[in-house]
Structures are given as structure tokens and as C-alpha cells.
Amino acid sequence: MSFRLNDYRCRKCGKVSERLAKDKEVIHSLCCGSVMDKLPPRFSVNMGPVPIAGYYDDNLESFVSTNTQRKELMRQRGVCEKGATPKPDGEAWV
Numbered sequence: 001m002s003f004r005l006n007d008y009r010c011r012k013c014g015k016v017s018e019r020l021a022k023d024k025e026v027i028h029s030l031c032c033g034s035v036m037d038k039l040p041p042r043f044s045v046n047m048g049p050v051p052i053a054g055y056y057d058d059n060l061e062s063f064v065s066t067n068t069q070r071k072e073l074m075r076q077r078g079v080c081e082k083g084a085t086p087k088p089d090g091e092a093w094v
């Protein structure tokens with residue numbers, strides 16, 4: 001079991017804060033002491049939605065008009081999402 005920096009949200013106030021905690025540890029908020037819910041990890045991958053008109057993707061060397069098409073092109077070319085960063089523990093995002 002290792003400590004991880006995660007986002008937690010106060011159940012009472014909805015206040016979100018970054019806390020260092022063990023995976024299963026119950027976190028109490030600093031604001032009011034309520035239990036905090038762990039939020040899903042933030043992805044640093046910058047993959048916004050494909051614009052309605054589509055765009056030319058330099059990396060894929062293709063004109064991309066839909067998210068589905070981009071995923072398919074990436075799969076075909078064996079490309080990972082641009083800007084993918086390793087998790088704090090060194091594993092790559094999937």
C-alpha cells in the first residue's frame with residue numbers, strides 16, 4: 001500500500017482538495033471534518049473533442065472528423081494519446 005496524491009471532495013460542502021492518502025484511507029475534510037469522496041484521477045492528456053468541422057492531425061497525418069475516426073487511426077498507427085504522462089507511480093496511463 002502506498003500513499004497517493006488524490007483529489008477528494010467533501011460530502012458536506014463539496015469542496016475539492018488534493019490530499020495525500022493511502023488507497024483505502026478514509027479522508028476527513030479540513031473544512032468541516034466530513035468524510036471526503038475520492039475523485040477519479042485527473043488525466044493530464046490533452047485530448048479535447050474533435051471540432052465539428054474536423055481538423056488535420058499532424059501526428060496521424062490524416063484529416064480527422066470524428067473521435068471514433070481518430071481512435072481508429074491511432075489504433076492503426078499504434079499511436080498513443082499525445083501528451084500522455086506517466087502516473088505518479090510510473091505506470092503509463094492506458
Ligand SMILES: [Zn+2]
Pocket residue numbers: 010011012013014015029031032033034
Ligand atoms: Zn466540508
